[in-house]
Amino acid sequence: MIKDTLLVLFALAGAPLLGGFMAGIDRRITARLQARFGPPIMQPFYDVAKLFGKQMIVPNSWQVFCAYVYLVGAVLSVVLFFLQSDLLLIFFVQAVGAVFLVLGGMAVPSPYAQVGAQRELIQVLTYEPLLILVFVTIYSVTGSFKISAIYAHEAPLLKELPLIFIVLTYALTIKLRKSPFDFSTSHHGHQEIVKGVLTEHSGPILGLIEVGHWYETVLILGLCALFWATSPVGMIILITATYFAELIVDNAMARMTWRWMLGYVWSVGLAMSVINIIWLYAK
Amino acid sequence: MPSLLLFMCILVPIIAGVLCYLVRIGFARTLTVLVTGAVLTAGSLMLLGHGTFTYVPPSPWAGLVNTAITLADFALLAIMFGIARKHRSKLIMTLVVLQAVPLLFFELFMVDHGAPAPGFYGDNLSLIITLLVSIVGSLICVFALPYMQKHEAHLHLKRSRQPQFFFLLLIFLGAMNGLALSNNIAWLYFFFEVTTFCSFMLIGHDGTPIAVKNALRALWMNSLGGVAFVFGMIGAHHIAGTTDIQQIIASGPMGGALLVPLALLCLAGFTKSAQVPFQSWLLGAMVAPTPVSALLHSSTMVKAGVYVIFRFAPTFAGTFFSQGLAIVGSFTFLVTIALALGQRNGKKILAYSTISNLGLIIACAGINTPTALAAGILLIIFHAISKALLFLCVGTIEQEIGSRDIEDMRGLFAVKPRIAVITVIGIMTMLLPPFGVLISKWMAIEAASNNLPAVGMIAMGSALGFVVWGRWAGILMSASYKKGLKPEPMSAFVNGPLSVLAGGAVLFSLVLPWIYSLLVKPMLAFAPYQVHFGSLDSSIGGFTVIPIFLILAAGFVYALKQAQKTRARHVAPMYMSGVHSGGPDDETFRGPMNKIVQIETGNYYLTRLFGEERLTFWVNNVAVALLVLMMGGAL
Amino acid sequence: MIKDFIEKSRAKSPWMVHFDCGSCNGCDIETLACLTPIYDVERFGVVNVGNPKHADLLMVTGAVNHRNKHALKKIYDQMPDPKAVVAIGACGLSGGVFREAYNVVGGIDKVIPVDVYVYGCPPKPEAIIDGVVKAIETFKAKAREAA
């Protein structure tokens, strides 16, 4: 019970710190890759604090509602993750956040936000089946959807599910909105639809979304870490390597279209899942 | 005791229907419908309280009922034949003859009329169906009262056709209850045919050429199901030697012999549940007035099909046929929701989503483990509530704004906030945790996780569903800020059913663990989930229903509180590159030559990928191939 | 403490939106040059956001004309407080060489209040960065005013 309480507290307080910190490192490394110096590591925290200090302007009250629910969904999914509950449950709870992010974007008749929201929907459409397949294959290895079963499993999942891990990183790239999949909104300055789904969010409301995004980052990196759950060092190595690869891809790739994404990620993702599963049964 | 309750559930609606037909006074009709609704609700609840029962009417009555039903059977077939002749449909005539002749043979030469006829049987499955039919169905009938008035005012009819409409509606409810509760397969067939007939009449109610065409399509497809049913029934009787459904089930599980008749019965269920390739009749059904679509799609007609499949599911557990059922079901789940994605007609989206969910329910029956069956039954319950709600919402919206195109519902919140919010609630209950439909879907995925093709299709289907529902909810709320927005007035007969259904969809999700342990668990071979602290838990997974419900509810309330703090001074117009014109609630910009241009936005419908005309051909062909494979597996 | 952190963050995270009122593009190039690896204003947390609703700083180049003064005003109005405006280049200050043209209104401050004027034709990137720093200093006073 005490352990659980501590875990919940850590999830509530630690996850955003970790997520913000990751975002800071992200910006720093990205800058370095572009031969720039980059902002301080603390920059994401400054940004969010500033946003909370700004005047509140919104297009309507529904957007405020959506932003809060998005945050609640993201936080709850991280808490469930730390409590080692059911993977599918975690996934569905984060879907609450995802849908309300879209609804918040669609709340405004603005064309930029609308297009962004539609693209966000396509992004969800692309990664959702892959994530479910990842969880199902994890189940077929560990015999349970619970995260605790992964810890109980003696070999790292990576050994048995290498291709599934790659499928997961596709979902990760989409979820983190990195190139080539950053068309609903991007973390870089300009894009063709202003700031996509987040165009109409501003000030404190944008701050909420940003914090929610930190939680989501932690969740998705945590999922990656599960593939080497046998050793803490392994987890850290895996996260670091994945995240770094993510950044390289982000900087080396151009933004593609959603049609390409849907076709490419579904076909490659499904193919890799099937190959991995056949290999699993053949062994 | 059961005799009275059975009377309340089956005969009262039929008598009330006749009353509606004969007494052509609006007020009397309203009263009849309300009283029938109350009686049905009370009857079904008391029946539930009574628990599992077997009831055979005392000796002279049992035979009389049996004879009456048999005679009614042939009368019904004769009427259908007449209809077919009137419309010069050779196909339907053939199908009716194909039912009538074997049925005559069956009644004359096979059934031992001397033996005591089986009567009624109620276990939790049939009680759940009865409950849904009685309560959700009654709510829809109540909703239909003001709806039909408006509908007819719109059509400028000389002579009201409402008596006939409510006659059919109420008979439909009685027939559905009869279908769920009878233990005699011949009676089951009779009620099955009554629902076919009623749905034909109701779809064609408006009498427009398109309505007649679609009604005839519904009739021939369901008659095909009827033919399958007759042959399945004869086969089952031939092997099990009885018309008693419980005994037929008890004589299973057996691999070969009984499988063919069972497969035929399942095929009948497929047509009734409008599974691909039989989906077109249900899509056509939406030409009927909205209460009909709500009734056909949510609690009744289509649920009759899955009821039959679930009833016989234990007998074919573990067979190749069962696996085929799982694949066909999940295929339907995937392709029909993909078809929904290409649609902008609100009713069509709902229709496709209904077929899709029924596909998932059938897939659960095919997987046939206790977990899967639990998922299927929960889905039957929660889908009925949410879908009835959504249909009534679309009907209300259609009467308010004169369109069922979801693009026309853009920004409905700023015009009709009440119905917009109720619709969004309905959509959320279809899509998100902690609501029942999603929890059943979660259970279904966990149950399907050993069947890779099935789980893959379910995963993709649920992602497509996310887009379908997400964009619709988004459209409804896509409105600029309006100061002092007040909920629009609504008649009590509209508001009542909507509120009850919306409240039910939410609250029943909260008590889902108890629904599971009280209603669903006793039906299963073993309990897949333990319930403690309001959570469903097993070794392969767990869903903390109540805690998540409470936390999310608290989050919702807090978010609502924050949103309510919004004042006009917070509101700024949208960003339009600095050329936005007018105030915050204007959706215009200053274009070339200083012209004011209205902003227009639209959803992605991906018609190039998921368009109806593009996909349907392939879907139907694959579905036929899969069906043939599945039936072949039974042989 | 939280208040102090927010105050500090304001200075550390000025997001800018760049509005070109019809400059000869000289000033625009210099403004964007600030983002390049040589000057790298992201070191100070500056992000070029392309959307007034996210921005703290409005960087305006070029002379205002009768057509785009509405757009300039709208964009300024859509920025949430506290915000600051930097007018860049001779044109932004006064209309510059275009001042006499029939369609030109004049400097930016004819339409919206300007906090910092960066002169030059075009100004050097260093000068623009100096202007940004000056504009950030006005935030504190503005936030106090707003509160």
Ligand code: SF4
């Ligand atoms: S100030 Fe000079 S460089 Fe800048 S816009 Fe005017 S003319 Fe061009």
